[in-house]
Amino acid sequence: xxxxxxxxxxxxxxxxxxxxxxxxxxxxxxxxxxxxxxxxxxxxxxxxxxxxxxxxxxxxxxxxxxxxxxxxxxxxxxxxxxxxxxxxxxxxxxxxxxxxxxxxxxxxxxxxxxxxxxxxxxxxxxxxxxxxxxxxxxxxxxxxxxxxxxxxxxxxxxxxxxxxxxxxxxxxxxxxxxxxxxxxxxxxxxxxxxxxxxxxxxxxxxxxxxxxxxxxxxxxxxxxxxxxxxxxxxxxxxxxxxxxxxxxxxxxxxxxxxxxxxxxxxxxxxxxxxxxxxxxxxxxxxxxxxxxxxxxxxxxxxxxxxxxxxxxxxxxxxxxxxxxxxxxxxxxxxxxxxxxxxxxxxxxxxxxxxxxxxxxxxxxxxxxxxxxxxxxxxxxxxxxxx
Amino acid sequence: xxxxxxxxxxxxxxxxxxxxxxxxxxxxxxxxxxxxxxxxxxxxxxxxxxxxxxxxxxxxxxxxxxxxxxxxxxxxxxxxxxxxxxxxxxxxxxxxxxxxxxxxxxxxxxxxxxxxxxxxxxxxxxxxxxxxxxxxxxxxxxxxxxxxxxxxxxxxxxxxxxxxxxxxxxxxxxxxxxxxxxxxxxxxxxxxxxxxxxxxxxxxxxxxxxxxxxxxxxxxxxxxxxxxxxxxxxxxxxxxxxxxxxxxxxxxxxxxxxxxxxxxxxxxxxxxxxxxxxxxxxxxxxxxxxxxxxxxxxxxxxxxxxxxxxxxxxxxxxxxxxxxxxxxxxxxxxxxxxxxxxxxxxxxxxxxxxxxxxxxxxxxxxxxxxxxxxxxxxxxxxxxxxxxxxxxxxxxxxxxxxxxxxxx
Numbered sequence: 001x002x003x004x005x006x007x008x009x010x011x012x013x014x015x016x017x018x019x020x021x022x023x024x025x026x027x028x029x030x031x032x033x034x035x036x037x038x039x040x041x042x043x044x045x046x047x048x049x050x051x052x053x054x055x056x057x058x059x060x061x062x063x064x065x066x067x068x069x070x071x072x073x074x075x076x077x078x079x080x081x082x083x084x085x086x087x088x089x090x091x092x093x094x095x096x097x098x099x100x101x102x103x104x105x106x107x108x109x110x111x112x113x114x115x116x117x118x119x120x121x122x123x124x125x126x127x128x129x130x131x132x133x134x135x136x137x138x139x140x141x142x143x144x145x146x147x148x149x150x151x152x153x154x155x156x157x158x159x160x161x162x163x164x165x166x167x168x169x170x171x172x173x174x175x176x177x178x179x180x181x182x183x184x185x186x187x188x189x190x191x192x193x194x195x196x197x198x199x200x201x202x203x204x205x206x207x208x209x210x211x212x213x214x215x216x217x218x219x220x221x222x223x224x225x226x227x228x229x230x231x232x233x234x235x236x237x238x239x240x241x242x243x244x245x246x247x248x249x250x251x252x253x254x255x256x257x258x259x260x261x262x263x264x265x266x267x268x269x270x271x272x273x274x275x276x277x278x279x280x281x282x283x284x285x286x287x288x289x290x291x292x293x294x295x296x297x298x299x300x301x302x303x304x305x306x307x308x309x310x311x312x313x314x315x316x317x318x319x320x321x322x323x324x325x326x327x328x329x330x331x332x333x334x335x336x337x338x339x340x341x342x343x344x345x346x347x348x349x350x351x352x353x354x355x356x357x358x359x360x361x362x363x364x365x366x367x368x369x370x371x372x373x374x375x376x377x378x379x380x381x382x383x384x385x386x
Numbered sequence: 387x388x389x390x391x392x393x394x395x396x397x398x399x400x401x402x403x404x405x406x407x408x409x410x411x412x413x414x415x416x417x418x419x420x421x422x423x424x425x426x427x428x429x430x431x432x433x434x435x436x437x438x439x440x441x442x443x444x445x446x447x448x449x450x451x452x453x454x455x456x457x458x459x460x461x462x463x464x465x466x467x468x469x470x471x472x473x474x475x476x477x478x479x480x481x482x483x484x485x486x487x488x489x490x491x492x493x494x495x496x497x498x499x500x501x502x503x504x505x506x507x508x509x510x511x512x513x514x515x516x517x518x519x520x521x522x523x524x525x526x527x528x529x530x531x532x533x534x535x536x537x538x539x540x541x542x543x544x545x546x547x548x549x550x551x552x553x554x555x556x557x558x559x560x561x562x563x564x565x566x567x568x569x570x571x572x573x574x575x576x577x578x579x580x581x582x583x584x585x586x587x588x589x590x591x592x593x594x595x596x597x598x599x600x601x602x603x604x605x606x607x608x609x610x611x612x613x614x615x616x617x618x619x620x621x622x623x624x625x626x627x628x629x630x631x632x633x634x635x636x637x638x639x640x641x642x643x644x645x646x647x648x649x650x651x652x653x654x655x656x657x658x659x660x661x662x663x664x665x666x667x668x669x670x671x672x673x674x675x676x677x678x679x680x681x682x683x684x685x686x687x688x689x690x691x692x693x694x695x696x697x698x699x700x701x702x703x704x705x706x707x708x709x710x711x712x713x714x715x716x717x718x719x720x721x722x723x724x725x726x727x728x729x730x731x732x733x734x735x736x737x738x739x740x741x742x743x744x745x746x747x748x749x750x751x752x753x754x755x756x757x758x759x760x761x762x763x764x765x766x767x768x769x770x771x772x773x774x775x776x777x778x779x780x781x782x783x784x785x786x787x788x789x790x791x792x793x794x
């Protein structure tokens with residue numbers, strides 16, 4: 001194998017799987033989260049609508065969150081396995097060298113130092129990226145579940161922590177997304193297209209250029225698979241990790257299912273809205289016009305009403321050629337009426353011309369109020385003839 | 387190569403990095419400080435036209451009102467109806483003369499278009515309500531705009547569903563003594579009371595109702611300010627509840643108006659920025675007709691019984707707030723109401739933890755992002771200048787140098 005062709009393993013297939021699952025969930029979370037945070041921007045409103053509304057966006061956000069938490073649990077298992085079982089050095093841990101390397105690179109870039117700092121298996125740029133991700137994921141998981149289960153959270157934390165969690169969740173999201181856009185994009189795409197997260201490997205040349213220090217020291221030798229000590233470590237690890245991961249899973253299921261406050265708030269009880277909309281005031285009664293006193297004209301036509309009408313009205317409303325062709329001298333003629341129809345409507349004194357017309361200002365003869373009252377009673381009683 | 391660092395070049399590097407950093411940081415800070423405000427957008431009040439009187443009167447009759455009043459001014463004209471009710475036919479001539487129509491010298495037949503002779507045609511109606519329903523149709527002959535609005539309102543919708551009790555034109559305006567009550571919020575409330583007496587009872591004890599009815603303050607809303615008049619709306623209308631915060635905000639975000647009563651104007655803005663309001667605002671913007679399960683103003687403050695926050699029976703004062711929260715969140719702990727910022731923007735006094743979180747990120751985000759941008763911009767500058775140098779010394783460059791520059 002020539003020097004140029006020697007390949008160094010940087011990321012196992014499993015690690016790459018973790019990276020890409022993380023990528024998908026991170027991007028989904030970032031996108032669906034930021035359009036919620038900046039929901040009044042036209043861009044956000046457009047996507048909120050396209051994705052089926054705010055409630056649907058929240059569900060997408062939550063599903064991605066579950067994926068992110070699961071892959072993080074998996075990653076911790078993988079990382080600890082590699083360290084404890086495989087005895088691989090924890091090269092991702094930050095150290096003093098990272099500060100000197102960062103400072104050295106800045107001075108070199110500014111032309112104040114001639115030599116570029118020599119970096120190890122993970123450069124300080126990569127470690128910064130990684131620990132920012134770890135810190136961000138832990139913080140976002142914690143604050144995210146406070147928002148997911150505010151009532152449960154409030155059993156443990158003061159109420160004021162819930163809006164604080166909301167503020168931190170949103171601002172940390174801005175920080176994380178911007179950091180990824182700037183730092184990660186620059187270092188893996190722009191400055192140099194680093195293919196190792198696709199292929200898993202880095203060439204000798206790239207290693208010499210970016211991770212020269214890693215080539216200098218003693219190379220990592222994987223443990224012998226049949227070494228009983230290795231076997232023992234492996235067994236113990238799986239027991240411990242199995243318990244821890246199971247507890248985490250139970251916790252996750254609990255947090256996901258314990259309450260749905262933020263997704264589906266119960267509708268308010270109805271005490272504000274069950275008021276009778278239609279509750280009319282008592283209607284103003286129709287006025288009654290019965291005079292206090294009614295004259296005694298008798299109870300029927302025969303009994304005296306007829307005599308009163310003939311005497312009072314018959315002078316004009318006579319049998320032949322009565323005014324308005326109205327004859328008020330017999331009971332039959334009264335019912336037959338004249339030009340304006342029947343003179344009475346039995347049972348309805350209020351619309352019987354016999355009552356109305358003599359009260360008109362233009363009627364030659366005006367009746368006394370007690371006489372009108374008596375006639376009203378007679379008509380309302382059905383205007384009996386005898 | 388010169389062993390001493392070229393100070394001019396270092397300065398140029400720093401300036402380049404500094405400018406880019408400043409621009410990015412400035413943009414970030416502006417973005418973070420931008421508050422999430424939804425705008426209040428109440429529809430403009432519709433101006434409705436009235437057709438000239440008589441323009442559409444079908445009856446060509448020229449019977450003047452005096453002819454009618456000869457009989458109809460007689461007291462006690464009462465027609466018994468089939469269902470036992472009585473239809474009162476005596477007209478209050480003076481009341482009519484003082485009405486808007488009387489002042490324009492309308493005749494009876496302008497509206498009673500079916501009357502052109504005596505004896506009159508049979509009424510045909512068996513009860514008073516049917517008479518009103520039939521006769522009120524005449525209003526739309528002239529009041530086309532109002533009729534159109536009315537047809538969009540809840541009263542018309544209820545009527546179409548067969549609810550004859552729902553208000554017709556004449557129920558609010560009367561038939562013969564129509565007066566202009568547009569200027570009087572008290573009169574409007576009284577008109578609504580006719581049918582909505584229970585709501586009125588509650589309203590008159592609320593902060594708004596008491597101010598209007600007891601103190602005569604007309605800045606407060608009367609019924610039609612929230613429910614409209616002709617195209618009247620209410621919670622049965624899709625979108626009404628979601629839209630309702632904007633109705634409240636129409637006054638409560640009005641600085642000039644609120645200043646008169648020393649009431650804060652940021653209540654809408656802070657509502658929109660908090661849990662409930664954010665969702666309601668997005669619902670309203672994205673799917674305005676959907677039912678909401680998130681509270682709007684009235685869910686916490688009350689609907690018709692809104693109290694002043696100085697009133698001990700207010701649903702939103704500190705002592706009562708948790709009870710109000712528990713209406714929707716029955717399992718809430720006693721200090722759950724602290725999770726609501728109570729319409730305040732977080733500061734050291736009102737919500738110190740939230741405020742400190744904001745301050746923390748207002749420092750951390752610009753510093754982190756600024757640092758990254760600075761670091762990267764210097765790195766880019768270095769790469770570019772190296773490439774340029776490699777070109778200048780093109781002939782003499784070694785394979786190693788070439789490798790170096792191609793990776794930077």
